[in-house]
Amino acid sequence: MNSQILGLTDLTPAPIASVQTLEEKLAHVRSLLAAELLAAPGPDDACLTCSFQAEDVLLLHLVRELRPHIPVLFLDTGYHFADVYTYRDRIAADWNLNLINLSPANTVAQQEAEHGMLHQHAPDRCCALRKVEPLFAAVAGYKIWLTGLRREQARSRTALEEATNFTLPDGVVVRKLSPFADWTTRDVWQLCERFSIPLLPLYALGYSSIGCEPCTSIPTDPNDPRSGRWAGKKVECGIHIEAAPKP
């Protein structure tokens, strides 16, 4: 594995009083998933959002041990790399996924005809239309929302909790689980190798965080895996930002 490619240069764990081994972390995640999913009222009350990056696919691998047909929500913005669509379809077929592609209200052509290249001059608006609105509308239909988020991914995620009650803009509250919250990139890649999970070929080209093609480049800072997103103009698309409480 090429650690430079994976942005692992700064991932040497800082010495702390108690360091969990990877086996302990894996056992904890399996235990958490079992407790949460077995407590969920019905087999369709939990969903997993999946960008088909390594964390999401590893989490999907583990969740499928309990819920092989869990709804897998993919934000089909229309702006993804061709490699992402190819990889998504390959995993969906090989794992017989219950894949749900979430589409925005307008196609890319309709949006560009009406607003131009929003991703260039108003990326927040573009993300709101193509990611946030469709995702929140879909997630509102479930009680549990599983994500592959990790604290190490970005400064904006350092306070990420493993489990939280997430309030959507319409007031619906879902239980949001991020079982890999304290995992490192190395943890994820080691287990992907162990479980023989094929990964997006874009990683081998130097990408360390992969979103829509117009807003994703090779990271400019090897110590910041998301430094290639939105050319530094922003750090989050908005789907993981909880609505402010109404006054």
Ligand code: SF4
């Ligand atoms: S990541 Fe870029 S292209 Fe994708 S929805 Fe956001 S602004 Fe639009």
